[in-house]
Amino acid sequence: LNLLEPITTTETVSRRTWGSISDHLRLEHDVSTPGPELTTSDFSEVINLNKSQPLYVEYEAILSGETGNSIEKNIALGSAVKIELSCRLADKYSSMKILRVTWKKGNETIKHINKTENSWSIQLTISENRKLGSYTCTVEGEKEFSVVFLPQIEGREKPVISYEGDSAILICKSHSYTPIAWTWYMTNGSEQIAINDSLMLDKYVIDKADPNVTHLKILKLTKEDDGAYWCEAAFELGRSKGKLKLSILTLMVPLKPFLAIVAEVVILITIIFVFELYSKKKEKRA
Amino acid sequence: PHIDAGPVASPPDGGWGWVVVFGAFISIGFAYAFPKGIAIFYKEIQDFFDTSYSEIAWVSSIMLATTYGAGPISSILVNRYGSRPVVILGGLLCGIGMVSAAFCTSILQLYICVGFITGLGLALNLQPSVIIIGRYFLKRRPIANGLAMAGSPVMLCTLAPLNQFLFDNYGWRGSFLILGAILLHCCVAGALFRPISAGKASVKTQSIEEGKEVLKDVSKDAIEMDSPTNIPKETKTEEEEEKGCCEKVNKYLDFSLFKHRGFLIYLIGNVLMFLGFFAPIVFLAPYAKHIGIDEYSAAFLLSILAIVDMIARPITGIIANSKWVRPRIQYFFSFSIAFNGACHLLCPLASGYTGLVIYSVFFGLAFGMVCAMLFETLMDLVGGTRFTSAVGLVTIAECCTILLGPPIGGMLIDTFGDYKYMFIKCGAVMVLAGTFLFIMNYYNYHMVAKEEKKRTAKEEDPKPVRTENKGRNNWNKEHVQDGPELEPLREEQERLKKEANGT
Numbered sequence: 001l002n003l004l005e006p007i008t009t010t011e012t013v014s015r016r017t018w019g020s021i022s023d024h025l026r027l028e029h030d031v032s033t034p035g036p037e038l039t040t041s042d043f044s045e046v047i048n049l050n051k052s053q054p055l056y057v058e059y060e061a062i063l064s065g066e067t068g069n070s071i072e073k074n075i076a077l078g079s080a081v082k083i084e085l086s087c088r089l090a091d092k093y094s095s096m097k098i099l100r101v102t103w104k105k106g107n108e109t110i111k112h113i114n115k116t117e118n119s120w121s122i123q124l125t126i127s128e129n130r131k132l133g134s135y136t137c138t139v140e141g142e143k144e145f146s147v148v149f150l151p152q153i154e155g156r157e158k159p160v161i162s163y164e165g166d167s168a169i170l171i172c173k174s175h176s177y178t179p180i181a182w183t184w185y186m187t188n189g190s191e192q193i194a195i196n197d198s199l200m201l202d203k204y205v206i207d208k209a210d211p212n213v214t215h216l217k218i219l220k221l222t223k224e225d226d227g228a229y230w231c232e233a234a235f236e237l238g239r240s241k242g243k244l245k246l247s248i249l250t251l252m253v254p255l256k257p258f259l260a261i262v263a264e265v266v267i268l269i270t271i272i273f274v275f276e277l278y279s280k281k282k283e284k285r286a
Numbered sequence: 287p288h289i290d291a292g293p294v295a296s297p298p299d300g301g302w303g304w305v306v307v308f309g310a311f312i313s314i315g316f317a318y319a320f321p322k323g324i325a326i327f328y329k330e331i332q333d334f335f336d337t338s339y340s341e342i343a344w345v346s347s348i349m350l351a352t353t354y355g356a357g358p359i360s361s362i363l364v365n366r367y368g369s370r371p372v373v374i375l376g377g378l379l380c381g382i383g384m385v386s387a388a389f390c391t392s393i394l395q396l397y398i399c400v401g402f403i404t405g406l407g408l409a410l411n412l413q414p415s416v417i418i419i420g421r422y423f424l425k426r427r428p429i430a431n432g433l434a435m436a437g438s439p440v441m442l443c444t445l446a447p448l449n450q451f452l453f454d455n456y457g458w459r460g461s462f463l464i465l466g467a468i469l470l471h472c473c474v475a476g477a478l479f480r481p482i483s484a485g486k487a488s489v490k491t492q493s494i495e496e497g498k499e500v501l502k503d504v505s506k507d508a509i510e511m512d513s514p515t516n517i518p519k520e521t522k523t524e525e526e527e528e529k530g531c532c533e534k535v536n537k538y539l540d541f542s543l544f545k546h547r548g549f550l551i552y553l554i555g556n557v558l559m560f561l562g563f564f565a566p567i568v569f570l571a572p573y574a575k576h577i578g579i580d581e582y583s584a585a586f587l588l589s590i591l592a593i594v595d596m597i598a599r600p601i602t603g604i605i606a607n608s609k610w611v612r613p614r615i616q617y618f619f620s621f622s623i624a625f626n627g628a629c630h631l632l633c634p635l636a637s638g639y640t641g642l643v644i645y646s647v648f649f650g651l652a653f654g655m656v657c658a659m660l661f662e663t664l665m666d667l668v669g670g671t672r673f674t675s676a677v678g679l680v681t682i683a684e685c686c687t688i689l690l691g692p693p694i695g696g697m698l699i700d701t702f703g704d705y706k707y708m709f710i711k712c713g714a715v716m717v718l719a720g721t722f723l724f725i726m727n728y729y730n731y732h733m734v735a736k737e738e739k740k741r742t743a744k745e746e747d748p749k750p751v752r753t754e755n756k757g758r759n760n761w762n763k764e765h766v767q768d769g770p771e772l773e774p775l776r777e778e779q780e781r782l783k784k785e786a787n788g789t
Contacts, residue, residue: 158454160457161454161455161456161457161460162457163457163459163460166459169333169334169336171333215333249456249457249460253456253460254456254459254460254461254463254464255463257464257467258463258464258466258467259467261464261467261468261470262467262470265467265470265471265473265474268471268474268477269473269474269477272474272477272478273477276480
């Protein structure tokens with residue numbers, strides 16, 4: 001999952017610009033396969049989830065033709081928001097004659113485009129799932145602009161390692177947005193089975209202390225518990241998943257290097273003492 | 287001049303000594319770097335046991351406190367058994383501590399296994415390593431100290447990625463198990479610490495030696511009190527029983543050091559210095575993040591610090607060994623402490639990443655300079671033989687301020703919301719400590735020179751010994767002022783001459 005990870009600002013209207021970026025943005029409700037990483041250093045997000053006054057956010061893409069024909073951007077939304085998307089040509093094109101600029105949602109053309117000197121923008125109010133989608137800004141058929149996604153759920157890239165008989169804790173965090181509910185899934189073969197902690201109290205414990213964070217504690221680990229786990233967060237506008245991998249090892253695994261190192265230490269010490277005795281004998285003879 | 291006849295601990299200044307330096311490098315490296323290195327595991331352990339960050343941080347604090355606080359125990363054991371068995375025992379304790387930590391089921395057990403047992407093991411590593419350098423080196427001791435102390439940054443740079451690798455592959459439990467095995471290398475380092483009286487390897491001889499040296503030290507103490515009638519004590523035979531319980535206690539841990547002027551100066555200055563010594567390192571990365579630098583660049587600052595530190599320590603050792611600096615090494619030490627303090631005072635002026643990089647470079651340099659000479663100056667003041675007890679007493683006193691430093695800094699940061707007060711506090715404390723040491727050592731050098739003159743005037747030696755003395759005095763005159771550290775060497779040689787002459 002790759003989302004714009006905004007930094008908080010205090011303004012309620014924030015203007016964001018980014019240069020030509022060729023990350024692929026897909027607008028989907030359920031993003032289950034991670035995409036490429038986005039660099040998000042120049043983004044700010046205002047986290048002001050006030051339902052009566054939806055957030056107003058502007059996004060602007062500068063088209064400079066450097067990265068080829070399309071620029072795509074992922075924008076993460078957690079709740080209802082007013083959004084303005086604008087498409088601006090880089091200065092070097094300002095003298096170029098622009099014949100046509102169109103904004104489309106999917107395949108539908110959007111009629112109300114605000115045009116300023118070199119930029120074309122549309123305003124949207126995203127208040128429900130339907131409005132999420134891919135919005136395209138086409139300039140002479142060249143540039144594309146996609147919008148939307150879901151808030152990032154942070155899982156972990158590296159597997160959590162634990163041992164048989166021990167317990168493990170899997171943690172998922174949601175940055176910026178507070179989910180309404182969390183669900184955990186376990187992969188069995190190719191299926192995903194929801195984990196119900198009230199059914200198997202001595203095996204799974206789900207901790208809900210902090211709404212932004214969820215803990216899944218798995219007790220009495222066995223080899224079968226090895227595999228991928230998913231934590232899913234439900235938001236107003238959709239759901240988002242994070243993936244975690246749990247690796248179960250036996251005690252033999254670290255024991256081998258341990259014994260190897262101990263053997264090495266013993267050998268070294270023996271060599272040192274033998275060498276010392278030998279050089280003392282040499283000295284005595286000399 | 288080396289006198290091989292008889293069980294005399296005259297420092298060889300080379301040969302096997304460099305192997306000992308290597309062993310001390312490893313031992314000291316583990317002792318200083320290990321508490322910092324295992325911080326990588328804390329996040330995971332914190333989640334596992336469901337505790338707060340400060341509860342986990344106690345593990346490091348307990349470890350550090352034990353390493354410094356168990357100094358006197360280390361000193362007593364070394365006084366009794368010599369460095370080698372103590373270091374081997376220390377290595378075993380560390381190994382046992384970490385292996386048992388791998389099977390812990392509560393945070394309290396972690397405190398005991400990682401904090402207490404491993405900390406004790408590291409204490410039994412640190413002090414003897416430093417002590418044995420004093421036994422093996424005299425003329426080249428600053429270099430040896432600088433090289434051995436360089437172990438700390440090198441080990442830290444090695445342990446950090448190693449710990450990360452272990453953690454990614456074995457989880458925290460497996461990593462602790464393997465780290466236990468790695469810590470056993472301290473035993474290997476200990477095996478290298480051959481007792482100095484080569485050829486007479488019996489422990490009994492060694493303790494007799496040490497008994498003699500203690501007698502000499504007691505008499506040297508009396509000399510400093512300006513009572514020349516005690517000089518004949520040097521010629522007492524070694525079998526004579528030490529009278530009084532004070533002297534018996536002093537055999538294990540030399541409390542008479544508290545009457546030693548140089549020792550007291552060092553103690554007060556260092557205890558003050560440690561109040562501001564470690565806090566900036568602890569808060570450098572958080573400060574960088576606070577002013578907007580990203581996490582990796584902030585971590586890189588610490589790497590820069592470690593690399594500069596690594597290079598600075600041996601170089602400081604070489605500089606401190608040069609004939610211009612060695613006699614005035616105390617001034618050099620005070621200067622480096624004050625320099626360190628000045629760096630901290632200027633840090634708030636550093637703006638942006640470049641400024642912080644420059645600060646890290648200078649901080650690494652100053653930190654390395656101070657650490658390289660930390661034990662060298664103490665040896666210089668009290669002499670190689672009493673150093674064993676001195677180091678134990680000093681570390682337990684420093685233990686308090688070392689532990690207090692970062693929390694006080696943290697408190698300042700939390701109260702004012704700004705890091706600059708912490709830097710100002712650390713800088714001010716260190717500049718104060720440096721100045722104090724500078725002034726007091728000037729006074730000390732002055733007093734030592736006065737006493738020296740009085741003593742050579744009052745000595746009544748038979749002629750051959752006196753000419754020998756004069757010969758040695760010529761060599762000593764290369765150093766403008768004689769630290770008391772050269773006293774044992776001269777006195778031993780005097781005594782041996784007397785024995786040889788049949789007195």
